[in-house]
Amino acid sequence: MKSVTVHDLVQRFSFEVLSGSEYMNAVIPKPRVNRPGLEFVGYFDFFPHAHVQVLGSKEINYLHKLSEAERNLHIGNIAKYHPPCFVVTRNLDGLTYLKKHCETEKIPLLRTSMPTARCVELIDSYLAKALAPEMAVHGVCVNVSGIGILLRGKSGVGKSETAHTLIRRGHRLVADDIVVLKKIGPETILGTHSGKTKEFLALRSIGLVNVSRLYGRSAFQDETRIVLDIELTKWQDNALNNELELEPKFTEYMDIKIPHIEIQLQPGRDVAGLVEAAANNWYLRQQGYSAAEDFMKRLQSDD
Structure with missing residues (x-):
């Protein structure tokens, strides 16, 4: 089985690197992406932390509405599991708090203009083939x-x-x-x-x-x-x-x-x-x- 790195993902889809450019060699071991939802409310029993984490409008808008303390808690709880990377879709901004946690935990933070569903579809398809036996x-x-x-x-x-x-x-x-x-x-x-x-x-x-x-x-x-x-x-x-x-x-x-x-x-x-x-x-x-x-x-x- 071949290995895929965050750098491969960036090269494949021309993602913008917002932070963590020095950690592009992080390995992506699992083929499907995850959109953290339950994790933001504290449920981590089945958290697929080894997957690429995709944040779309729903996730980012939810985070924007939280207080600074709540954001730090929710994002920090996810970041401490050290997923391979975060991908933010639709060129969403206002991500200073997310950058801070990614820099602290040495996690690449990427961004794309693609709609969330399309981004998930393309990454899933690419990783399924690249990581297939x-x-x-x-x-x-x-x-x-x-x-x-x-x-x-x-x-x-x-x-x-x-x-x-x-x-x-x-x-x-x-x-x-x-x-x-x-x-x-x-x-x-x-x-x-x-x-x-x-x-x-x-x-x-x-x-x-x-x-x-x-x-x-x-x-x-x-x-x-x-x-x-x-x-x-x-x-x-x-x-x-x-x-x-x-x-x-x-x-x-x-x-x-x-x-x-x-x-x-x-x-x-x-x-x-x-x-x-x-x-x-x-x-x-x-x-x-x-x-x-x-x-x-x-x-x-x-x-």
Whole structure:
């Protein structure tokens, strides 16, 4: 798991640093922000002190209405837990008392012009991805008609060439060679690139190509939710199944099961087309449609 500091947060969102610039290396260990409310009235039993503390109009207006002694008490009770930082939204001012406590407890105080709800949403999303458990797998990640697919297989089997064909058909590359998988929820795996390989696709006999420069910006996207794991394998006679509906298989990544499909390769076989079919068929299943069930109903209606 990567670490995120207050400095990373400031760089990401261009926050104004009101105080504590010398404490920018403070680590943010938890992915969700907290808006202190109950804490201002003295309830600290479940105070998430390791989270970024966001103060919006409600919190600041409440503090402004208190006496100096009450403000010092309420803010001091929170500051003594040493949260990573405070973020004040909507460019709210009159924060002298807040600066004093932050300076005393060595806590960075940040400010932004963003509305509170938007600020919370963006920080939560950023921290959820940055602090998510992750692993790297060898393969190619593509987005086919809005559906994230991980293409795997032995070196030289044709993963990158298949991705190239998909890109030429209007789909998008996410990562080639090394795919970084991030667990951002109990059932959600996000696929992205390592940074260094961003936009690059390695094609045998051709070399590296930059898909954005070759085919336009729409040929690449930074990340996608992985919903299909497709393994490309060499052709084996009599090894293909011809059942109306195959038994579902899964590949597990960080305790999350992803539907798994094997596609065998053979000269002249439209592998990219089969990947498109697999993606579209997965989408139809999510809508509650099964081609096999539909076909069987038709047979039974003839009887």
